[in-house]
Amino acid sequence: MDLDALLEMSNQCIHSEPPVCMASCPVHMDVIAFVTEIEKGDFAKAYKVMEAKIPFSRLIGKICDHPCESHCVRKEVGGSIRISELEKTAIDLGYTSPKKPLLMPKNKGTVAVIGGGLSGCVAAIELDKKGYNVTIYEKTDRLGGSLWAYEGQDLESAIIEEELSVIAKKGITVWYNTEVTEANLQTYIEKYDALYLGTGAWSKAYAIHPETFQVNDTSLFIGGTLQTQNHSSIFSASSGKRAAVSIDRYITKTSMSASREREGVFETKLDYKIDTVQPIVEVAKTASVYSESEVQEEASRCLKCQCDACIKACVHMQRFSITPDRYIRSINHNERIVLGNRSANLMINSCTECGLCKEVCPFGIGMKDIIHATRQSMVERGKMPISAHDFALKDMQFSHSDYFSLVRKQPSKEQSKNLFYYPVIAFSQYARGLYKGSGKTGYLFYPGCQLSSTHTDYIGAIYKYLVGVIKEKEADNDVGLYLGCCGAPADWAGRLDLMPESVEKIHKTWEEMGEPTFILACSSCASTFEKYLPMIKTISLWEVFATYGLPEVDIKKGKRELCIHDACATRHNAKIHESVRSIVKTLGYSVEELEYAKEKAKCCGYGGLVACANPEQAEDFVQDRAHESEHDVLVYCAMCKDMLVKGNKRAYHILDIIYGNEINPDAPQKMLTLSERQNNRKRLKQQLLKEIWNEEESDMSKTYDFTLHLSDAIIALMEKRFILLSDVEKVVEHSLTCKERFYNPETLDFLARLRVNNVTFWVKYEEHGSDITVKDVYSHRMEVVED
Amino acid sequence: METKTETTTTWMCDKCHKALVSQKVKVRYLEGNFEVELLKCPTCNMVFISEDLALGKILEVEKSLEDK
Ligand code: SF4
Ligand code: SF4
Ligand code: SF4
Ligand SMILES: [Zn+2]
Numbered sequence: 001m002d003l004d005a006l007l008e009m010s011n012q013c014i015h016s017e018p019p020v021c022m023a024s025c026p027v028h029m030d031v032i033a034f035v036t037e038i039e040k041g042d043f044a045k046a047y048k049v050m051e052a053k054i055p056f057s058r059l060i061g062k063i064c065d066h067p068c069e070s071h072c073v074r075k076e077v078g079g080s081i082r083i084s085e086l087e088k089t090a091i092d093l094g095y096t097s098p099k100k101p102l103l104m105p106k107n108k109g110t111v112a113v114i115g116g117g118l119s120g121c122v123a124a125i126e127l128d129k130k131g132y133n134v135t136i137y138e139k140t141d142r143l144g145g146s147l148w149a150y151e152g153q154d155l156e157s158a159i160i161e162e163e164l165s166v167i168a169k170k171g172i173t174v175w176y177n178t179e180v181t182e183a184n185l186q187t188y189i190e191k192y193d194a195l196y197l198g199t200g201a202w203s204k205a206y207a208i209h210p211e212t213f214q215v216n217d218t219s220l221f222i223g224g225t226l227q228t229q230n231h232s233s234i235f236s237a238s239s240g241k242r243a244a245v246s247i248d249r250y251i252t253k254t255s256m257s258a259s260r261e262r263e264g265v266f267e268t269k270l271d272y273k274i275d276t277v278q279p280i281v282e283v284a285k286t287a288s289v290y291s292e293s294e295v296q297e298e299a300s301r302c303l304k305c306q307c308d309a310c311i312k313a314c315v316h317m318q319r320f321s322i323t324p325d326r327y328i329r330s331i332n333h334n335e336r337i338v339l340g341n342r343s344a345n346l347m348i349n350s351c352t353e354c355g356l357c358k359e360v361c362p363f364g365i366g367m368k369d370i371i372h373a374t375r376q377s378m379v380e381r382g383k384m385p386i387s388a389h390d391f392a393l394k395d396m397q398f399s400h401s402d403y404f405s406l407v408r409k410q411p412s413k414e415q416s417k418n419l420f421y422y423p424v425i426a427f428s429q430y431a432r433g434l435y436k437g438s439g440k441t442g443y444l445f446y447p448g449c450q451l452s453s454t455h456t457d458y459i460g461a462i463y464k465y466l467v468g469v470i471k472e473k474e475a476d477n478d479v480g481l482y483l484g485c486c487g488a489p490a491d492w493a494g495r496l497d498l499m500p501e502s503v504e505k506i507h508k509t510w511e512e513m514g515e516p517t518f519i520l521a522c523s524s525c526a527s528t529f530e531k532y533l534p535m536i537k538t539i540s541l542w543e544v545f546a547t548y549g550l551p552e553v554d555i556k557k558g559k560r561e562l563c564i565h566d567a568c569a570t571r572h573n574a575k576i577h578e579s580v581r582s583i584v585k586t587l588g589y590s591v592e593e594l595e596y597a598k599e600k601a602k603c604c605g606y607g608g609l610v611a612c613a614n615p616e617q618a619e620d621f622v623q624d625r626a627h628e629s630e631h632d633v634l635v636y637c638a639m640c641k642d643m644l645v646k647g648n649k650r651a652y653h654i655l656d657i658i659y660g661n662e663i664n665p666d667a668p669q670k671m672l673t674l675s676e677r678q679n680n681r682k683r684l685k686q687q688l689l690k691e692i693w694n695e696e697e698s699d700m701s702k703t704y705d706f707t708l709h710l711s712d713a714i715i716a717l718m719e720k721r722f723i724l725l726s727d728v729e730k731v732v733e734h735s736l737t738c739k740e741r742f743y744n745p746e747t748l749d750f751l752a753r754l755r756v757n758n759v760t761f762w763v764k765y766e767e768h769g770s771d772i773t774v775k776d777v778y779s780h781r782m783e784v785v786e787d
Numbered sequence: 788m789e790t791k792t793e794t795t796t797t798w799m800c801d802k803c804h805k806a807l808v809s810q811k812v813k814v815r816y817l818e819g820n821f822e823v824e825l826l827k828c829p830t831c832n833m834v835f836i837s838e839d840l841a842l843g844k845i846l847e848v849e850k851s852l853e854d855k
C-alpha cells in the first residue's frame with residue numbers, strides 16, 4: 001500500500017476547512033463554536049470563544065464592522081447571520097472579568113510601540129505575552145485612540161478605561177504626551193530591537209510589506225490605519241496582532257513568511273451548497289440589541305457550514321465518528337504499527353465498500369478503494385482477524401462445492417424430445433425454445449449464490465423463460481445454466497488468494513462454452529465480473545426482462561407505490577436502473593425515488609461482508625435505509641432484500657412482483673436461516689438437474705438417527721452466533737456415538753462439544769430416546785489441548 | 788490469559804461418571820499459547836467450557852490476539 005499517497009489524499013479532504021465567515025474575519029473568530037454556545041444559551045462560553053481570538057473583545061465586539069457578515073452563506077437564504085449583533089448580546093449576557101494576568105519574564109528583547117491607539121495597544125499586549133519588554137509612546141494623555149469616538153454611543157467610557165487598564169496591569173510602560181515624528185524616529189530605532197508604528201497618520205509614506213508589515217528589512221513595522229488604509233477597527237486590531245508575530249520572528253531571527261498564508265482574511269476551500277437550504281429570515285431586534293431569546297433564535301439560523309457530505313451519507317462514518325481525513329490517518333497508523341493493538345481493524349471491516357462517499361464528496365475522495373487495498377494488505381501481512389470473514393468464506397466454499405456448483409448446456413433436442421408433442425409445443429415457449437436447440441451456447445444464465453439461496457424457486461422458471469424468449473429471437477443461441485459463486489465474498493474480505501478459485505473456473509467455463517454472454521441476476525456478481533472478468537460480456541436479467549418482455553404469469557397488477565432501493569454495486573449502471581424502473585411501472589406500480597437513489601444508492605449493510613464482521617454496523621445501514629421512506633421497498637438484489645426484511649422493513653425482490661408473489665402485504669416476511677440458505681442451494685441443484693436435465697443425483701446429505709428439536713429462540717441464537725444446523729448435528733452425533741459429553745444430574749441436560757475445522761461448537765441438549773431438544777449453542781475459536 | 792474461571796460445577800463427565808476438577812490446561816489461538824485453570828474430567832481429560840467463559844473471557848482474548 002502506498003501510504004504516503006494515501007496521506008496526500010487525506011490532505012485534500014476539507015472537513016476541517018473553516019466556514020467563510022471565519023475565513024473573512026481578520027482575526028478568525030470561531031463563529032460555529034460561538035453560535036453553538038449561544039444556541040445552547042451558554043453566553044459565558046460564547047464570550048470565551050470571542051475572547052480567544054478578538055483582542056479587547058469586550059470593546060471590539062461592540063463596534064466591529066463585521067466583514068464576516070457580507071460573506072455569510074445564509075445571505076441568499078434569509079439574510080446573513082448577524083454575527084456582530086450576536087457578539088453584542090454575548091458581551092452583555094456572558095462577559096466575565098478576565099483572570100489576573102500572569103506577569104511573564106520580559107527578556108526576549110525590547111520593542112517600542114509608537115501610538116497607543118487600538119492597534120498599538122493590541123501589538124503591545126501581544127508582544128508582552130510573547131515575553132518582550134514593551135514601551136508605548138502616546139502623543140495624547142490617554143490610550144485607545146479612535147476607540148473614544150464610540151464613547152457614549154456603543155461604548156461606555158468606564159468600560160473603555162477598564163479594558164485599557166490591562167496595559168498598566170501588565171506592567172507595560174506608557175509615555176503619555178510624547179510625540180514621535182519622522183524627525184526623531186531614528187533615535188527610537190537605534191534604542192529598541194524593533195519598532196511598531198501605529199499612529200494613524202504619519203508624515204512619510206513607507207512601503208509596507210503586505211504580509212509581514214515590515215518596512216524593507218529594517219526593524220520598523222507598521223500597522224493600524226497606516227497599513228489598513230481604512231477605518232475598520234477589526235482590521236486595525238488584526239494588523240497589530242500580525243505585526244507582533246512579525247516582530248517576534250524578526251527578533252528571534254526565524255522565517256518572516258513561513259506558514260503565514262492564512263493570516264488575516266483568506267479564501268476557504270469550503271464551498272457550502274445552499275440548494276437544499278430552506279430560507280429563514282433574519283430575526284428582528286425589538287430593542288437596540290438582541291434579547292436572550294432573539295439572539296438564540298438568530299444563532300439557530302446559522303448553517304454551521306462545514307463539509308460533511310460523506311459523513312451525513314454514511315452511517316459507517318457516523319458510527320465511528322470519523323471523516324476520511326482522520327480515517328486515512330488511522331489506517332496509516334494501523335498499517336505501520338509493529339507492536340501493539342491494531343485498533344482500527346474493526347472499523348476497517350465495518351465499511352461496506354459501497355462507494356457512496358466518493359459520489360457525494362466534492363473532491364471525489366472515496367474510502368471504498370482505500371478500504372479494499374487496506375484489507376488486502378492486512379491479509380497479505382497475516383493481520384486480518386480471521387473471525388471477521390470466516391463464516392462468509394466458508395459459505396462461499398460451500399457454493400464452490402459440488403453441493404451447489406453446476407454447469408449445463410441447454411438440454412439438447414434429443415434429450416427433450418418427449419416435450420415436442422401437441423399441445424405442449426404449442427403453448428410452451430420453453431418447449432419451442434428447446435426444439436430450436438442449436439448446440440451453441442450463446443448465453444449462460446448465472447443466478448449467483450445468494451439469489452439461489454433465498455429465491456430458489458424462481459430460478460427454474462427464469463431459466464425456462466430465458467430459453468423461451470431468447471430462442472424465439474435468436475435461434476442460433478442456446479441458453480445454458482451455471483450455478484456458482486462469483487467470489488465477491490473473497491473480494492470483500494481482501495482474500496485475493498481465493499479469487500482464482502472462482503474467477504478462473506468461470507473463465508475456463510466461458511472459454512469452453514464458446515464465450516457466451518452471461519446473464520447476471522445479482523448486483524455483486526455484476527461488479528465482480530466487471531472487475532475480474534472484463535473480457536466476459538454480461539447482461540443483467542432485468543435488462544433481458546425489459547427488452548424481451550416479462551414472463552407471462554397470471555398476476556394482479558399492483559397499484560401501490562414502492563420506493564426503489566438501488567443496489568450500491570450497480571450505482572454506475574444506468575441501464576439496470578432504467579430496466580428496473582420500466583419493469584416496475586409496466587407492472588402497474590408507481591415509484592417513489594429516494595433521496596439516495598441510483599448513483600447515490602445507499603448500501604443495505606451486506607456489502608463488504610459487514611453483516612458478518614460487525615452485525616451492529618450492518619444494522620445501522622439497514623435502519624438508515626429503512627427509514628428513508630414510509631413505503632415498502634422494491635429491491636433487485638437478493639442480499640438487499642434479506643437485510644431489509646431482517647431489519648423489519650417490508651421489501652420485495654423485483655422477481656416477487658414479476659412472478660406475482662407480492663401477496664398478502666400484512667403477513668410477516670420470513671428471514672431464511674443460514675442453514676436454510678445452504679439447503680436451498682443444494683435443493684436447487686438437485687431440482688434443476690431432475691426437472692430440466694432429467695438427471696437424478698444421489699442425495700449427498702447425511703441422515704442421522706436422532707431428531708433435533710430447535711425452538712425459535714435457539715434458531716435465532718444460532719443465526720446470531722453464525723452456527724449452522726449441520727454443526728449442531730455433528731456435535732450431537734459425535735456425542736451420542738462417542739459418549740463424549742458432560743451430564744448435569746440436577747437439570748438432566750447434556751453438554752457436548754466438537755471441533756469442526758477452526759471452531760469448537762458446544763451444544764446443550766435434553767435427550768428423550770431419539771428426540772434431542774437443543775437448549776443452548778455457542779462456540780469459540782480458541783483451541784483447548786486435551787491431554 | 789488470566790485464569791479466573793469457575794472452579795466448581797454440577798456438570799460431570801458422562802462417560803467416566805466423574806466429578807470435574809480444576810486443573811491447568813493448555814489453550815492456543817493464533818500466536819498465543821496459554822496455560823489456564825479449567826474444569827476437566829480427571830480420567831478422560833475432557834475440558835469443560837461454559838457459555839459464559841466462551842462468550843466472555845475467551846472471546847475477549849481471541850479478539851485481542853486477532854488485533855495484535
Ligand atoms: S451560516 Fe453560519 S457558519 Fe455559515 S457562513 Fe454564515 S455564520 Fe458562518
Ligand atoms: S460504507 Fe460506503 S460511504 Fe461509508 S465509508 Fe465505506 S464506502 Fe464510503
Ligand atoms: S465530503 Fe467528506 S471526504 Fe469529501 S471533503 Fe467533505 S468531509 Fe472530506
Ligand atoms: Zn471423562
